[in-house]
Amino acid sequence: AQSVTQLDSQVPVFEEAPVELRCNYSSSVSVYLFWYVQYPNQGLQLLLKYLSGSTLVKGINGFEAEFNKSQTSFHLRKPSVHISDTAEYFCAVRETGGSYIPTFGRGTSLIVHP
Amino acid sequence: ETGVTQTPRHLVMGMTNKKSLKCEQHLGHNAMYWYKQSAKKPLELMFVYSLEERVENNSVPSRFSPECPNSSHLFLHLHTLQPEDSALYLCASSRGSGAQSGEQFFGPGTRLTVL
Numbered sequence: 001a002q003s004v005t006q007l008d009s010q011v012p013v014f015e016e017a018p019v020e021l022r023c024n025y026s027s028s029v030s031v032y033l034f035w036y037v038q039y040p041n042q043g044l045q046l047l048l049k050y051l052s053g054s055t056l057v058k059g060i061n062g063f064e065a066e067f068n069k070s071q072t073s074f075h076l077r078k079p080s081v082h083i084s085d086t087a088e089y090f091c092a093v094r095e096t097g098g099s100y101i102p103t104f105g106r107g108t109s110l111i112v113h114p
Numbered sequence: 115e116t117g118v119t120q121t122p123r124h125l126v127m128g129m130t131n132k133k134s135l136k137c138e139q140h141l142g143h144n145a146m147y148w149y150k151q152s153a154k155k156p157l158e159l160m161f162v163y164s165l166e167e168r169v170e171n172n173s174v175p176s177r178f179s180p181e182c183p184n185s186s187h188l189f190l191h192l193h194t195l196q197p198e199d200s201a202l203y204l205c206a207s208s209r210g211s212g213a214q215s216g217e218q219f220f221g222p223g224t225r226l227t228v229l
Contacts, residue, residue: 032215032216034216034217036218036220041222041223041225042222042223043118043120043204043206043220043221043222043223044204044206044218044220045220046217046218046219049215049217051215090157092218094215094216100145100164100208100209100210100216101147101159101162101169101216102216102218104156104157105156106156106157107156107157
């Protein structure tokens with residue numbers, strides 16, 4: 001069975017600083033991986049996804065993530081954050097060839113201070 | 115109109131009321147989901163409808179009743195709710211086939227308050 005762990009429930013950072021949000025998954029087979037963002041009072045929207053191919057995935061709003069199979073990780077990074085990046089970020093995983101229903105992590109709250 | 119829409123956006127109800135949440139998607143997807151999002155708790159999958167199956171989270175109380183009349187519409191019928199049911203209820207859709215990536219598209223949610 002698949003599972004996903006987001007190691008940090010909250011990450012405070014100053015504006016224009018770099019940030020990394022951590023995500024580790026557990027699965028015995030190959031996986032698809034996703035990062036979603038949820039701004040206050042809104043639903044989730046896809047930031048980026050890894051399906052296959054290049055392990056470095058670029059998404060919207062300057063975010064990128066790197067798939068590391070040996071470490072079973074899919075950490076999200078941004079080199080310089082803005083106040084507007086303050087939001088909840090969710091990592092999700094689903095096994096290829098398995099159920100189409102993904103498993104979500106508990107979320108990481110990114111708080112960007114001026 | 116495109117994407118996933120949910121109505122109402124906000125709902126306040128008493129414990130004896132009956133109400134329904136509505137979700138509609140115009141993306142041609144064939145799987146639809148209800149999630150519950152409570153403060154300080156993980157996203158909770160409640161129900162899934164797809165061409166192949168209906169999936170229920172067995173921990174969801176029977177006072178929540180889903181209905182999916184077609185692949186574009188999903189309802190969540192609510193009756194005799196409790197204050198702890200207050201939460202953001204999110205609808206999502208995706209391509210339901212296992213061969214697809216499983217990327218989900220979410221609506222803006224219905225903020226439910228039970229008095």
